[in-house]
Amino acid sequence: MRSDAVQTSVQTAATTSERVTVLTGAGIGRGLAVGPVLRMPEPLPEPESTPSRLTPAAELERASAALGATAADIRARGERAGGAAHDVLEAQAFMAEDPTLADDVEVRVGGGLTAERAVFEAFAGFRDLLVSMGGYMAERATDLNDVSQRVVAHLQGVAAPGIPDPDFAFVLVASDLAPADTALLDLDKVLALVTSEGGPTSHTAILARDKAIVAVVGAAGSLQLSDGETVIVDASTGTVTASPSEDEVSAAEATLAERKARPVAPTGAGRLADGTLIPLLANLGSADAAADAVAKGAEGVGLFRTEFLFLDATSAPTVEAQQEQYTKLLAAFGGKKVVVRALDAGADKPLSFLNDSDEENPALGLRGLRALRANEQVLRDQLTALANAAAVTEADLWVMAPMVSTVEETRYFTSLGRELGLNTLGVMVEVPSAALLADRILADADFASIGTNDLTQYTLAADRLLGSVAAFQDPWHPAVLRLVGEVGRAGVALGKPVGVCGEAAADPLLAVVLTGLGVTSLSMSPAALADVRAELALYTLEQAQTFAGLALAANSAFEARAAVLEATTAPSAP
Amino acid sequence: MTERTATIASSHGLHARPASLFTQAVAKSGVKVNLTKAEGKPVNAASILGIISLGIQSGDTVTLSAEGDNAETVLDELAAMLERDLDAE
Numbered sequence: 001m002r003s004d005a006v007q008t009s010v011q012t013a014a015t016t017s018e019r020v021t022v023l024t025g026a027g028i029g030r031g032l033a034v035g036p037v038l039r040m041p042e043p044l045p046e047p048e049s050t051p052s053r054l055t056p057a058a059e060l061e062r063a064s065a066a067l068g069a070t071a072a073d074i075r076a077r078g079e080r081a082g083g084a085a086h087d088v089l090e091a092q093a094f095m096a097e098d099p100t101l102a103d104d105v106e107v108r109v110g111g112g113l114t115a116e117r118a119v120f121e122a123f124a125g126f127r128d129l130l131v132s133m134g135g136y137m138a139e140r141a142t143d144l145n146d147v148s149q150r151v152v153a154h155l156q157g158v159a160a161p162g163i164p165d166p167d168f169a170f171v172l173v174a175s176d177l178a179p180a181d182t183a184l185l186d187l188d189k190v191l192a193l194v195t196s197e198g199g200p201t202s203h204t205a206i207l208a209r210d211k212a213i214v215a216v217v218g219a220a221g222s223l224q225l226s227d228g229e230t231v232i233v234d235a236s237t238g239t240v241t242a243s244p245s246e247d248e249v250s251a252a253e254a255t256l257a258e259r260k261a262r263p264v265a266p267t268g269a270g271r272l273a274d275g276t277l278i279p280l281l282a283n284l285g286s287a288d289a290a291a292d293a294v295a296k297g298a299e300g301v302g303l304f305r306t307e308f309l310f311l312d313a314t315s316a317p318t319v320e321a322q323q324e325q326y327t328k329l330l331a332a333f334g335g336k337k338v339v340v341r342a343l344d345a346g347a348d349k350p351l352s353f354l355n356d357s358d359e360e361n362p363a364l365g366l367r368g369l370r371a372l373r374a375n376e377q378v379l380r381d382q383l384t385a386l387a388n389a390a391a392v393t394e395a396d397l398w399v400m401a402p403m404v405s406t407v408e409e410t411r412y413f414t415s416l417g418r419e420l421g422l423n424t425l426g427v428m429v430e431v432p433s434a435a436l437l438a439d440r441i442l443a444d445a446d447f448a449s450i451g452t453n454d455l456t457q458y459t460l461a462a463d464r465l466l467g468s469v470a471a472f473q474d475p476w477h478p479a480v481l482r483l484v485g486e487v488g489r490a491g492v493a494l495g496k497p498v499g500v501c502g503e504a505a506a507d508p509l510l511a512v513v514l515t516g517l518g519v520t521s522l523s524m525s526p527a528a529l530a531d532v533r534a535e536l537a538l539y540t541l542e543q544a545q546t547f548a549g550l551a552l553a554a555n556s557a558f559e560a561r562a563a564v565l566e567a568t569t570a571p572s573a574p
Numbered sequence: 575m576t577e578r579t580a581t582i583a584s585s586h587g588l589h590a591r592p593a594s595l596f597t598q599a600v601a602k603s604g605v606k607v608n609l610t611k612a613e614g615k616p617v618n619a620a621s622i623l624g625i626i627s628l629g630i631q632s633g634d635t636v637t638l639s640a641e642g643d644n645a646e647t648v649l650d651e652l653a654a655m656l657e658r659d660l661d662a663e
Contacts, residue, residue, distance in 0.1 A: 087591055094597060095623060098623045100621035144623075
């Protein structure tokens with residue numbers, strides 16, 4: 001079955017004299033870019049294991065030269081990149097020069113293999129060893145693969161895999177990008193990202209949103225674009241126009257110039273066209289990012305992730321150490337709302353001192369509030385530190401529990417929080433059971449905040465970290481929206497606030513739909529605030545409710561998005 | 575043959591960055607140094623892959639060995655390095 005989330009179409013339209021191909025995918029944000037395509041080189045095929053026609057000595061010489069040249073090349077890239085990337089690349093250069101690896105390669109070419117095959121096998125041996133060690137070491141396996149591919153590319157005289165690094169600005173086209181690729185992305189040179197796979201919550205989309213890079217993801221057919229070909233990438237329509245006419249290019253360039261000249265996006269309170277207030281808040285991961293969020297127009301914090309305090313720790317930090325960080329954060333938002341999420345460990349962010357058991361399905365395991373409950377002192381310390389910080393600052397502190405799935409868990413968390421001196425206690429709705437029983441959960445909790453990334457993962461039973469099922473990870477899916485609607489309806493009935501703090505809130509059009517479903521605040525990466533604020537201002541609450549009805553009535557995420565897009569461009573819309 | 579034992583102080587053990595700093599120091603010394611964890615097989619201490627593949631954790635004890643005139647000085651320096659928290663530097 002073809003998945004709806006990446007359903008795309010390739011249309012060809014005849015213009016005066018040439019064919020224009022328009023690819024469509026999911027646009028991230030509202031940006032526009034024009035520039036030449038550079039494709040991410042495909043991974044190299046595994047070198048053949050046919051016996052060498054050269055002598056072992058000649059193959060060894062080839063291998064040594066390629067290892068040395070690759071090390072020098074990686075080292076030079078590291079010096080250009082600087083910072084954290086420099087250390088990573090320096091370590092990779094040493095892997096290419098490694099004496100143990102060289103010994104291994106020598107044994108293998110001695111057995112009659114080609115230099116390519118010997119290098120490939122030697123790196124694969126170490127990689128398998130690291131993978132078998134698990135955890136941090138297994139993650140380093142990617143580095144080894146990268147070095148291995150570079151050496152083999154050098155031996156074969158082909159382009160090395162990895163992000164192209166030319167001396168001009170370009171539109172990067174790839175099937176999808178891995179975190180290791182994006183770490184080295186030079187944002188001054190990348191005009192836009194276009195991927196053929198992945199949905200709006202893929203790593204590429206999250207990065208693009210965070211760094212405000214123009215991006216269209218899941219654009220099928222984009223790998224057919226050739227290097228150097230000019231394209232127009234328009235995230236607001238989710239389109240990539242290949243080989244545009246001169247008129248189209250100059251129109252796009254004029255739009256770009258006009259946008260550049262336009263004063264910075266509207267600020268002030270987030271509101272719909274009829275004046276309904278929808279506070280726009282920031283998702284933050286550290287207190288240091290607070291000033292930037294305020295500058296970008298955040299009206300407060302809708303999701304403050306506290307994991308950074310714990311990630312490098314082998315035991316939980318003290319109440320005092322935590323209190324200092326929370327005080328710094330709350331002071332930056334004097335008088336404003338700050339929603340802090342209690343430590344959310346597990347699945348994609350394991351913490352050994354909370355849960356070090358090896359779970360078959362960590363996303364369904366002892367994570368979120370479940371892990372905190374099993375280590376109640378950690379939770380008590382965190383809530384105490386938060387209450388102390390709130391007492392010495394002016395901000396309006398709200399605290400919520402991650403991964404709540406039952407009414408009973410809600411009661412546990414809110415009563416513990418109140419006992420420790422906190423006033424406003426809520427829950428994250430990420431599990432379908434919590435959405436379905438939102439009327440009972442909100443009877444006890446002061447507010448709910450919907451984490452659409454996990455809610456989508458659990459509703460569609462698709463691991464959000466797994467590329468092969470990324471197409472299911474689309475918050476436009478009517479099943480996800482129906483659950484959001486359940487929470488929204490309960491909130492309206494009980495007069496309790498319902499926020500959204502997942503990637504869905506950062507999609508301007510989906511943000512409008514969410515307000516139509518009863519959501520009363522939206523929290524996102526600060527870079528997305530301006531686009532969402534501008535989009536909300538275009539529609540009334542009644543229109544948002546109409547759009548929500550259209551999306552709920554659709555059969556798929558693709559149809560839901562298309563139906564709402566069509567309604568926004570219909571004559572009745574402004 | 576000169577030997578030194580050291581207890582690993584880096585908080586995450588000898589993973590990529592500390593291992594890289596250590597193997598660079600070994601390579602710079604010009605002395606051929608072997609490293610052994612517990613009763614394991616000795617690995618070339620200038621080999622980052624050899625070191626990483628031992629999966630050395632914080633608190634593990636390792637043995638360094640070398641031959642030659644300045645082995646004493648070099649091993650003293652390398653053992654002292656392992657006993658610092660290289661992650662914190």
